[in-house]
Amino acid sequence: MSTGSDVDPAEETIFTWGAPPLKFGAGASDEIGFDMAQFGVERVLVLTDPGVAALGIPQRVAENLKRYGITAEVFDGVHIEPSDAAFERAVEYARAQGPWDGFVAVGGGSAIDTAKAVNLLTSCSGELMDYVNKPIGRAEVPPHQLKPLVAVPTTAGTGAESTAMCVLDVLSMKVKTGISHWRLRPTLAVVDPLLTMSLPPEVTASAGMDIVCHALESYTAKWYGDSGRRKPEERVTYCGSNPVSDLWCERALELIAKSFRRAVHGGAEDVEARTDMMMAATFAGMGFGNSGVHIPHANGYPIAGMVKDYRPAGYPQDEPMVPHGQAVSLTAPEAFRFSFPSAPERHLRAAELLAPRTERLPDPVEQLPQVLVDLMRDIGIPNGIGAVGYGESDVPDLVPGTMKQQRLLSTCPRPVGEEEIERILLRSVNNW
Amino acid sequence: MSTGSDVDPAEETIFTWGAPPLKFGAGASDEIGFDMAQFGVERVLVLTDPGVAALGIPQRVAENLKRYGITAEVFDGVHIEPSDAAFERAVEYARAQGPWDGFVAVGGGSAIDTAKAVNLLTSCSGELMDYVNKPIGRAEVPPHQLKPLVAVPTTAGTGAESTAMCVLDVLSMKVKTGISHWRLRPTLAVVDPLLTMSLPPEVTASAGMDIVCHALESYTAKWYGDSGRRKPEERVTYCGSNPVSDLWCERALELIAKSFRRAVHGGAEDVEARTDMMMAATFAGMGFGNSGVHIPHANGYPIAGMVKDYRPAGYPQDEPMVPHGQAVSLTAPEAFRFSFPSAPERHLRAAELLAPRTERLPDPVEQLPQVLVDLMRDIGIPNGIGAVGYGESDVPDLVPGTMKQQRLLSTCPRPVGEEEIERILLRSVNNW
Numbered sequence: 001m002s003t004g005s006d007v008d009p010a011e012e013t014i015f016t017w018g019a020p021p022l023k024f025g026a027g028a029s030d031e032i033g034f035d036m037a038q039f040g041v042e043r044v045l046v047l048t049d050p051g052v053a054a055l056g057i058p059q060r061v062a063e064n065l066k067r068y069g070i071t072a073e074v075f076d077g078v079h080i081e082p083s084d085a086a087f088e089r090a091v092e093y094a095r096a097q098g099p100w101d102g103f104v105a106v107g108g109g110s111a112i113d114t115a116k117a118v119n120l121l122t123s124c125s126g127e128l129m130d131y132v133n134k135p136i137g138r139a140e141v142p143p144h145q146l147k148p149l150v151a152v153p154t155t156a157g158t159g160a161e162s163t164a165m166c167v168l169d170v171l172s173m174k175v176k177t178g179i180s181h182w183r184l185r186p187t188l189a190v191v192d193p194l195l196t197m198s199l200p201p202e203v204t205a206s207a208g209m210d211i212v213c214h215a216l217e218s219y220t221a222k223w224y225g226d227s228g229r230r231k232p233e234e235r236v237t238y239c240g241s242n243p244v245s246d247l248w249c250e251r252a253l254e255l256i257a258k259s260f261r262r263a264v265h266g267g268a269e270d271v272e273a274r275t276d277m278m279m280a281a282t283f284a285g286m287g288f289g290n291s292g293v294h295i296p297h298a299n300g301y302p303i304a305g306m307v308k309d310y311r312p313a314g315y316p317q318d319e320p321m322v323p324h325g326q327a328v329s330l331t332a333p334e335a336f337r338f339s340f341p342s343a344p345e346r347h348l349r350a351a352e353l354l355a356p357r358t359e360r361l362p363d364p365v366e367q368l369p370q371v372l373v374d375l376m377r378d379i380g381i382p383n384g385i386g387a388v389g390y391g392e393s394d395v396p397d398l399v400p401g402t403m404k405q406q407r408l409l410s411t412c413p414r415p416v417g418e419e420e421i422e423r424i425l426l427r428s429v430n431n432w
Numbered sequence: 433m434s435t436g437s438d439v440d441p442a443e444e445t446i447f448t449w450g451a452p453p454l455k456f457g458a459g460a461s462d463e464i465g466f467d468m469a470q471f472g473v474e475r476v477l478v479l480t481d482p483g484v485a486a487l488g489i490p491q492r493v494a495e496n497l498k499r500y501g502i503t504a505e506v507f508d509g510v511h512i513e514p515s516d517a518a519f520e521r522a523v524e525y526a527r528a529q530g531p532w533d534g535f536v537a538v539g540g541g542s543a544i545d546t547a548k549a550v551n552l553l554t555s556c557s558g559e560l561m562d563y564v565n566k567p568i569g570r571a572e573v574p575p576h577q578l579k580p581l582v583a584v585p586t587t588a589g590t591g592a593e594s595t596a597m598c599v600l601d602v603l604s605m606k607v608k609t610g611i612s613h614w615r616l617r618p619t620l621a622v623v624d625p626l627l628t629m630s631l632p633p634e635v636t637a638s639a640g641m642d643i644v645c646h647a648l649e650s651y652t653a654k655w656y657g658d659s660g661r662r663k664p665e666e667r668v669t670y671c672g673s674n675p676v677s678d679l680w681c682e683r684a685l686e687l688i689a690k691s692f693r694r695a696v697h698g699g700a701e702d703v704e705a706r707t708d709m710m711m712a713a714t715f716a717g718m719g720f721g722n723s724g725v726h727i728p729h730a731n732g733y734p735i736a737g738m739v740k741d742y743r744p745a746g747y748p749q750d751e752p753m754v755p756h757g758q759a760v761s762l763t764a765p766e767a768f769r770f771s772f773p774s775a776p777e778r779h780l781r782a783a784e785l786l787a788p789r790t791e792r793l794p795d796p797v798e799q800l801p802q803v804l805v806d807l808m809r810d811i812g813i814p815n816g817i818g819a820v821g822y823g824e825s826d827v828p829d830l831v832p833g834t835m836k837q838q839r840l841l842s843t844c845p846r847p848v849g850e851e852e853i854e855r856i857l858l859r860s861v862n863n864w
Contacts, residue, residue: 014457021614022676025446034664040576144472182453232466243711244454247683251675279675 015224015242016235018182019162019286020151020189024279026271029152029192032061032104033068039148039187041101043071045094047115048106049078051316052154057195058106061152065104072104073097078111081304081324083169087128090114091121098122102148105186108207109158109324112151113166116184119146131179133407136170142183151186154195156263156277157207157325159214159285161189164237169305175404176301180237191282193275197268202314204277205264205379206325211281212256212354212375213296213328215249216368218288219350220339221411238292238411248287253353255280264379292411293328295335295402295424300328302401308389312382322388329376330385331428333369338424340365342413373432386429395425447656447674448667449722450614451594452583452621454714458703461584461624464493464536465500471580471619473533475503477526479547480538481510483748484586489627490538493584497536504536505529510543513736513756515601519560522546523553530554534580537618540639541590541756544583545598548616551578563611565839568602574615583618586627588695588709589639589757591646591717593621596669601737607836608733612669623714625707629700634746636709637696637811638757643713644688644786644807645728645760647681648800650720651782652771653843670724670843680719685785687712696811724843727767727834727856732760734833740821744814754820761808762817763860765801770856772797774845805864818861827857 023031036044044065048058053076065072075093079086094100100122105115120131123146129137151161160166164185167178199207224240259276267274304327309320340347344364351358351368354375361367382388390398402421403409409416455467468476476497480490485508497504507525511518526532532554537547552563555578561569583593592598596617599610631639656672691708699706736759741752772779776796783790783800786807793799814820822830834853835841841848 012457014455014460014463016453016455018453019451021448021450023446023448024676025444028446031446031664232463243683244456247679247715251679283679 010229012225012227012229015239015244017242017244017290018164018185019289020186022189022191022282024191024282026194026275027192028190029057029061029195030064032150032152032190033064033066033070035188035190036065036070036102036104036148036150037068039102041070041148043100044102044104045097045100045118046072046074046104046106047078047090047118048074048076048111049080050076052107052111055198057154061104061106078107078114080110081169082110082114083171084128085171087114087117087168090118091128094118094122100147102150104150104152106152106154108153108155109160109167112153112158112160112186113168115149115151116166117168117179119149120179120184123147132170133177133180136173136175136177142181146183148187150188150190152190152192152195153278153281155199155203155207156196156274156281157210159211159281159289161186161191162282162285163289165289174305176305182237189282191278193271193278196274196278197271199267200314201264201267202312202380204267205381206312206323208256208260208263208277208325208379209329209376209381210325211252211277211284212372213332214284214288214293215252215256216332216336216350217293217296218245218284218291219249220336220343220346220413221292221294222413237290238407239290240411241291245287245291248283250353252280252284252287253350255283257354257356260375261378292408294408294412295338295416295421296332297328298402298405298408299331299335299398299421299425300324301405302398303327303330303385303388303390305401306398310388326381326388329381330388330431331424333372333431334424334427336368336372337365338420339413340368377432383432384428384430385425390429392426392429395422398425442661444657444659444661447671447676449674449676450596450617451718451721452618454621454623456623456711456714458626458707459624460622461489461493461627462496464582464584464622465496465498465502467620467622468497468502468534468536468580468582469500471534473502473580475532476534476536477529477532477550478504478506478536478538479510479522479550480506480508480543481512482508484539484543487630489586493536493538510539510546512542513601514542514546515603516560517603519546519549519600522550523560526550526554532579534582536582536584538584538586540585540587541592541599544585544590544592544618545600547581547583548598549600549611551581552611552616555579564602565609565612568605568607568609574613578615580619582620582622584622584624584627585710585713587631587635587639588628588706588713589642591643591713591721593618593623594714594717595721597721606737608737614669621714623710625703625710628706628710629703631699632746633696633699634744634812636699637813638744638755640688640692640695640709640757640811641761641808641813642757643684643709643716644804645764646716646720646725647684647688648764648768648782649725649728650677650716650723651681652768652775652778652845653724653726654845669722670839671722672843673723677719677723680715682785684712684716684719685782687715689786689788692807693810724840726840726844727770727848727853728764729760730834730837730840731763731767731830731853731857732756733837734830735759735762735817735820735822737833738830742820758813758820761813762820762863763856765804765863766856766859768800768804769797770852771845772800809864816861816863817857822861824858824861827854830857
């Protein structure tokens with residue numbers, strides 16, 4: 001088609017991008033009955049976790065659906081940080097109680113990701129491992145369109161309402177992996193900041209750091225054009241940073257700069273700060289969901305997965321956990337020291353967007369780490385992996401968990417091996 | 433759902449936004465066979481106009497489809513600036529030769545808009561006027577999903593690949609109207625800058641001014657929150673400027689600033705400038721396709737529709753025409769003088785994005801008009817409606833054509849009536 005003459009055939013010139021339609025604003029979640037009715041559905045399953053169910057939000061969604069003549073049931077058995085077993089329990093429930101014409105996910109990333117898997121495995125034949133990414137699963141392609149899925153986030157964090165993937169722990173292999181395919185992307189994202197007004201400061205801080213890392217990792221990810229030319233069938237969901245993901249991530253960082261501290265320290269009253277944070281989360285999702293994330297997220301998996309006895313304030317105290325947003329942010333300052341040489345201007349620009357009034361440090365490598373550390377201290381993020389229970393002697397045990405995340409590490413703008421990851425983890429025991 | 437306590441129930445707090453998945457870059461149009469195969473289609477109609485067909489592009493798309501086992505035929509009967517009769521001829525052809533499992537539109541806005549209408553009227557029952565906007569048509573809602581439609585623009589201009597509407601002339605009523613519904617949005621936008629390398633400078637200039645107007649009109653459109661609260665069933669495709677449309681339009685203006693003059697004056701050789709212009713067109717479409725346009729586009733309809741004997745260089749000379757991009761830009765400087773008081777900061781910011789190195793004029797009202805006039809002079813756009821054949825005495829005849837565009841004028845940030853339109857047209861006979 002193309003004249004081709006100006007383009008090196010070995011160089012990648014193409015990027016891909018996708019996002020769900022968005023309904024955004026205070027009260028948006030009161031219109032889900034109308035929105036679902038547009039898809040001609042009659043019977044809808046609302047998926048949520050017990051914590052969100054206790055707030056009454058999914059039940060109100062179900063009532064709203066019923067007002068439009070849609071039969072709706074609530075499944076409140078979503079597990080936080082879901083495993084393959086948790087996904088399968090939800091699928092089993094949905095299959096037993098089905099068939100369903102559509103789904104609404106109400107909650108954080110866990111509820112939205114579980115709903116993606118349930119939608120896939122009730123819309124298409126096959127079992128979970130058929131679709132899970134290689135080499136863990138068989139990475140089969142969903143053979144046709146899934147049912148309508150409306151995603152309603154209740155935290156400003158994961159951006160899962162925007163992305164075309166779901167993450168799960170495979171228990172037998174002690175590894176975090178996922179299913180990635182554009183057909184998994186929600187049919188509609190309904191983002192209502194009022195659903196987040198009552199989030200405790202600690203949850204606001206942790207989830208917000210997930211946004212920060214999404215935006216920064218996407219922005220510093222390997223540039224799409226720096227890969228070799230892909231054939232159409234080789235294109236992946238995460239294609240590297242690109243002009244569209246940059247656009248979203250830059251704006252997400254500006255919103256974070258404006259409103260993150262306010263949302264943590266006075267979020268119960270501050271609709272504007274909550275609105276900015278919800279927008280930042282969704283925007284970062286519109287970005288990284290196409291470009292990818294790298295070292296901080298890869299490190300976050302073993303940091304969360306191998307938790308000893310850390311029990312964070314603001315979260316349920318029944319079992320130890322490192323919240324996802326903490327886990328991904330604790331090695332971010334050191335990771336961005338490592339990635340700095342790959343794209344100095346991008347790291348400096350990101351620092352400037354995140355903290356516009358910070359003066360330039362003599363050593364430019366330190367600019368983004370310093371801005372991050374200032375933010376993390378201000379909002380009460382633990383001081384390094386040491387503060388969530390890991391010492392230097394634990395680092396060798398964490399490294400293999402990171403190295404399993406090759407899907408993420410391949411988006412890193414510099415080649416990264418065990419040695420580099422070990423050094424980053426060691427230097428992240430204390431961040432200040 | 434919402435606590436609601438902080439929100440004035442009379443005030444709009446919600447905006448909506450949607451965009452097609454995007455495959456962007458040099459050579460992207462060589463992958464359409466693969467992309468269409470993902471939708472499981474067997475028989476695809478490629479729609480184009482005779483000018484684009486003469487370049488061989490649609491035929492190469494059809495060959496690419498065949499390589500993936502898809503039967504493909506080319507319909508090259510798309511009419512530029514299509515009428516209801518032209519839409520109906522295309523629909524008649526598609527119905528007679530159908531059924532089709534999917535469509536590819538290759539061309540400018542006319543080809544893509546015709547394909548949207550053909551897709552609608554072969555996927556759903558009913559006739560054209562059932563779906564056309566009120567009060568011309570019955571504005572019925574497409575009852576279900578349409579067939580897959582891949583949109584492949586061959587000019588950097590309309591952004592029709594991103595939008596959920598199609599525009600047509602209704603001949604019997606001498607009025608331009610459209611069909612607007614999110615189901616019309618293409619399933620995939622394939623944007624390949626290499627397809628635009630051979631566009632003549634005059635076409636590059638005119639189409640590029642359409643981008644400029646999309647971005648500026650969207651950016652200065654009435655803010656979504658300044659409308660009264662809508663019920664879910666009252667929400668419209670064009671919801672006014674909003675944080676997402678702003679994002680796209682700001683970046684489109686930056687790309688225009690960087691590359692528009694280069695694309696006009698040396699576009700045959702300059703892949704980077706062509707790439708920036710294609711990106712600007714798509715980005716502006718991702719913006720205005722959700723927010724809307726206002727006076728310049730509303731004026732553009734009678735300016736194009738009532739053409740006398742203007743025959744622009746670079747275009748076919750067989751019949752008189754005012755190219756769309758010229759028609760919409762000729763009253764833009766004066767329209768932005770009029771809209772300035774509604775949002776002075778936005779007008780100044782837009783001027784700065786479009787011409788970052790221009791010094792501030794003593795009268796801020798003049799900043800954006802001056803930047804626009806500088807650009808239009810540099811790229812050879814005619815000097816006002818006088819240069820395309822209209823004198824002051826023609827203005828009263830043009831006004832009613834503008835006033836019929838209430839759908840667009842309602843997005844204007846200031847109330848606008850016949851008197852204001854008349855004044856804007858009179859002051860646009862010469863722009864410099």
